[in-house]
Amino acid sequence: MSDQIIQIQAPTYGNLITVLSIDGGGIRGIIPATILSFLEAQLQELDGEDARLADYFDVISGTSTGGLVTAMITAPNENKRPLFAAKDIKAFYLEHCPKIFPQSWAPLGGVWNLFKSLVGPKYNGKYLHKIIKEKLGNLKLNQTLTNIVIPTFDIKQLQPTIFSSYEVNNNNSSMDAELSDICISTSAAPTYLPAHYFQTKDSEGKIRGFNLIDGGVAANNPALVAMKEVTKQIFKGNPDFFPIKPMDFGRFLVISLGTGTSKNEEKFDAKKASKWGILSWLIAGGSNPLIDAFTHASGDMVDIHISVVFQALRSEANYLRIQDDTLSGTISSVDVSTKANLEGLVKIGENLLKKPVAKVNLETGVCQPVGDETNEQALIRFAKILAQERRLREMRSPLTKSRKEIFL
Numbered sequence: 001m002s003d004q005i006i007q008i009q010a011p012t013y014g015n016l017i018t019v020l021s022i023d024g025g026g027i028r029g030i031i032p033a034t035i036l037s038f039l040e041a042q043l044q045e046l047d048g049e050d051a052r053l054a055d056y057f058d059v060i061s062g063t064s065t066g067g068l069v070t071a072m073i074t075a076p077n078e079n080k081r082p083l084f085a086a087k088d089i090k091a092f093y094l095e096h097c098p099k100i101f102p103q104s105w106a107p108l109g110g111v112w113n114l115f116k117s118l119v120g121p122k123y124n125g126k127y128l129h130k131i132i133k134e135k136l137g138n139l140k141l142n143q144t145l146t147n148i149v150i151p152t153f154d155i156k157q158l159q160p161t162i163f164s165s166y167e168v169n170n171n172n173s174s175m176d177a178e179l180s181d182i183c184i185s186t187s188a189a190p191t192y193l194p195a196h197y198f199q200t201k202d203s204e205g206k207i208r209g210f211n212l213i214d215g216g217v218a219a220n221n222p223a224l225v226a227m228k229e230v231t232k233q234i235f236k237g238n239p240d241f242f243p244i245k246p247m248d249f250g251r252f253l254v255i256s257l258g259t260g261t262s263k264n265e266e267k268f269d270a271k272k273a274s275k276w277g278i279l280s281w282l283i284a285g286g287s288n289p290l291i292d293a294f295t296h297a298s299g300d301m302v303d304i305h306i307s308v309v310f311q312a313l314r315s316e317a318n319y320l321r322i323q324d325d326t327l328s329g330t331i332s333s334v335d336v337s338t339k340a341n342l343e344g345l346v347k348i349g350e351n352l353l354k355k356p357v358a359k360v361n362l363e364t365g366v367c368q369p370v371g372d373e374t375n376e377q378a379l380i381r382f383a384k385i386l387a388q389e390r391r392l393r394e395m396r397s398p399l400t401k402s403r404k405e406i407f408l
Contacts, residue, residue, distance in 0.1 A: 008146050009393035010240035011058055016253045016318075016389050017230055017244070020057045021223035023299055024064025024216040025259025026189070026334025027097045028327075030342060032257035033069060033089040034349025035322055038376065039255075040086035042383035047390075052082045054145040056386040059165075061149040061226035063215040065259065067186035068132070071179045074144040075136055082145060083135070094342055100128045101335040122335070125193045129184055136180040142168045144179070149226045151215035152185045155195055160218035161210060164229045170236070174202040177210070185212035191288060192335060216291075221299035223256040223306060250313040253389075254306065255382060258323030260348060261296055262332035263366065287333065303360050320382060321359070322375050324352050325367050353379075 011017045022032050036053060043051040054060070054074045062070030072084040072092070084092070101123055141148070147165035154161045163186075168176045181198040188196050195213045202208065219225045227249070234241045234248075244251055268289060273280075281290045303321055310319040330336045331344050353376040356369040373381075 009397045012242050013393040013396040014389050017251050018057045019226050019254045020060045021226055021256040022062040022066030022069050023258045024066050024220045026065055027337055028259035029065030030093045030345040031260050031349040035257050036086040039379050042380050046387040054082050059147040059226045061222040063151055063220050063222045064187050067150040068183045070148050071183050074146055074148050075139050076145055096131055097337040101337040121194045122192050132183050133180045139179045140176050142176050149229050150182050150186050151219045151222050151225050152212040153217040154211055155213050156211035166229050166233050174200050174208040186215035189214040216295045220295040221302040224302045249309055250315045253318045256321045260324045260327045262327045263325035320378050
């Protein structure tokens with residue numbers, strides 16, 4: 001990669017539309033960060049140490065903690081290359097999560113946390129806001145090195161607000177927010193972190209206000225949102241996707257990364273839940289059953305939908321979902337940021353690479369191993385496909401020669 005191509009060539013010049021999706025999940029973002037580090041390392045083995053994930057994906061989508069990762073690997077530095085390499089994300093989480101989610105060690109810490117949760121968000125979000133603004137500065141959505149899609153939810157309008165590079169590039173300047181505001185918004189999990197308000201100004205000077213909370217309310221697994229944004233562009237006749245047809249889902253290559261769930265841990269049942277009031281739905285069993293329910297439900301529905309579509313098109317080999325649904329105890333929390341818990345999440349990510357590829361059982365909803373291929377082997381296979389796709393686009397693109405002349 002000596003010519004340092006800055007931006008991925010359009011799908012028009014290749015065979016595939018490449019999508020990377022990262023779920024929400026608080027501190028459990030360490031798990032997909034570990035997976036991404038491995039994938040980027042494989043791409044570097046193929047194309048050199050300067051290779052970055054943003055060079056290979058047409059769109060990267062992330063919710064909540066996944067939205068933060070998305071911004072980190074696509075925001076440009078002073079050299080117009082990604083601000084963070086994938087290998088740096090794990091270190092970022094290990095250093096900053098204990099300050100974003102400070103743990104109470106007082107004898108009555110649990111009681112104090114409960115009281116805080118009843119009268120306001122568990123965490124004030126000040127450190128999170130500070131570190132995000134420090135890292136991302138004044139960078140805006142239109143400046144990312146590849147297209148990104150980050151969902152949030154507008155609590156005033158009661159509808160999803162999707163921040164999409166595609167929309168900004170279609171002259172929807174009111175959506176061209178600062179990446180820091182987008183990341184703070186998509187991470188504002190109800191009961192954990194405060195809602196976020198900010199304003200943008202369009203090209204005519206008109207101000208638009210946003211009242212946003214966690215994107216997990218709308219799409220904790222944002223893979224389908226990313227595919228929807230691409231499909232909209234095809235319908236609109238975006239030349240980047242000529243001559244791809246709107247329903248040509250067989251052209252998609254999708255890597256979807258979960259942050260782990262505690263699906264196999266039997267915390268609750270209908271007998272217990274039938275007696276719950278508002279308080280129990282928010283704090284029963286040391287977790288937040290209401291938020292757990294809608295984030296798990298939305299994530300699984302997306303996985304099931306995409307799995308069915310790819311099976312119907314006989315293109316299952318182009319869809320990879322990596323998820324661990326065997327978490328239990330504090331390791332499954334979104335905010336227990338002790339050193340032991342964070343290091344445990346790193347190990348879960350590393351062990352997940354060695355586990356066989358699993359697909360959701362369409363009847364039980366449980367992930368079940370399929371075949372002998374491990375997640376690590378699947379990522380190696382996908383890395384080769386991504387590298388080949390990139391070379392094909394460079395070969396076919398009329399911009400290749402002029403770009404090389406610029407960088408050589």
